[in-house]
C-alpha cells in the first residue's frame with residue numbers, strides 16, 4: 001500500500017519503521033524543517049520498552065536512559081508518604097526507563113533513516129482530501145500530496161485531522177500544566193533509579209526524574225518539573241526566578257543543586273496539557289495514533305508508551321488484512337480496552353495531584369499509602385503506572 005504518516009514523534013516514527021519493514025511504500029510528513037523532539041524527560045514503561053525490543057532498539061535505548069525501579073512521592077510539610085510504587089511487585093524483569101526525549105527521538109529517527117521510506121519536512125499537514133479509492137495530504141499552502149491508500153495521523157495532540165474520525169472529538173484544555181527543564185544530574189541526595197515527587201496540597205507538585213544522557217550532552221541529566229496553572233505562567237515570568245526558587249527551596253531544600261543551574265526563564269519550558277479520546281481512532285482511509293487519538297495529562301506517564309503500542313498494533317492489523325477498513329477496525333478493537341482504561345484512570349487521578357481541591361489532597365494524603373500497602377492494591381498501582389493492567393499483546397514481551 002501507499003501510506004502517508006504524519007508526524008515524526010514516537011508514534012509516527014514507529015509506525016513508519018514498522019510499515020516500511022512490511023514492504024509498504026511509506027512517506028513520512030513532518031511540519032518542522034528538520035524533525036526534532038520537543039520537551040525533556042519521559043518514562044518508557046514495560047509496554048513501550050516491549051515495542052522497542054520488538055524493533056531491535058531495546059539495548060540502544062537502555063544504554064542511554066536510566067532504569068526506574070520506584071516512584072516515590074511525599075506530601076509536605078508533613079513528610080507523609082503518599083506514593084510508593086515498586087515495579088518489582090510485578091516481577092524481576094519489570095522496570096521503567098527514563099529518557100530524555102532526544103534520546104528516544106534519536107534512536108527511532110536513526111532507525112527510520114535506514115528504512116526504505118521517504119521523509120518530507122516542512123509540510124504542515126492541515127487537512128486530507130478523500131475519495132472512495134484514495135486519500136491525499138493537504139498542507140499549509142493547500143498543496144496536495146498523494147494519492148495514498150491510507151493516512152496514518154500521528155501529528156500529536158494538536159492534529160488538524162480529528163474531524164475525519166468516525167466520531168470526532170474536541171480536546172479539553174486542562175487547567176494545570178507544568179514547567180519542565182533538563183539539567184545536569186545533581187548526584188548526592190537523589191536516587192538515580194527513582195522518580196521523586198513532593199506535593200503541597202494538590203496545587204503544588206515538584207518532580208525530579210533521572211533521565212540519563214543523549215547525543216547532545218556529556219553528563220547524565222535530570223528532568224525537573226514544577227506544576228503550574230497555565231494561566232499563571234505570565235505571573236510566574238513577572239515574579240522572577242529568585243522568588244520562585246525560594247518557594248521551591250522552602251518545600252524541598254535538596255533541589256538547590258538543580259535550581260542553581262536554572263539561570264533564565266527559558267530554562268523551564270511550559271507544557272500545556274489537554275484531554276481528548278477518540279471513541280473510534282479511525283475514519284475513511286485514516287488511522288489515528290498516539291496523542292492524535294488520545295491525549296491526557298502525563299501524570300500516569302503512559303502517552304509515549306501508548307503511542308508505541310498504537311503503532312505496533314496498527315502495523316500488525318495491516319499485516320493481517322490488506323482490506324483497509326477491516327484492518328482499521330481490527331486496530332481499533334485491539335487498542336480499545338487499554339486506551340479507554342488508561343484515559344479514564346488519568347482523568348480520575350490527575351486532580352489528586354493537579355487541582356485546587358483540598359478534599360482530594362486530604363483523601364490522597366490519608367488514604368493512598370495505607371491502601372497501596374495491601375498486596376492486591378500494590379499490584380494494581382504498579383500495573384497502572386507500568387501500563388500493564390492486562391497482558392501484553394501476543395508477540396510482545398517484557
Ligand SMILES: Cc1cc2nc3c(=O)[nH]c(=O)nc-3n(C[C@H](O)[C@H](O)[C@H](O)COP(=O)(O)OP(=O)(O)OC[C@H]3O[C@@H](n4cnc5c(N)ncnc54)[C@H](O)[C@@H]3O)c2cc1C
Nearest residue numbers: 007009010011031042043125156290291298302303304305
Ligand atoms: C511534560 C510532559 C511529560 C510527559 N511525560 C511522559 C512520560 O513520562 N511517559 C510517557 O509515556 N509520556 C509522557 N508524556 C506524553 C508523551 O510525550 C506523548 O504522549 C507522546 O509524545 C505522544 O507521541 P506522538 O508521537 O503521538 O505525538 P508527539 O510526540 O506530539 O509527536 C507529534 C509529531 O508530529 C509533528 N506534527 C505536529 N503537527 C504537525 C502537522 N500539522 N503536520 C506535520 N507534522 C506535525 C510534530 O512536530 C511531532 O514531530 C509527557 C508529555 C509531556 C508534555
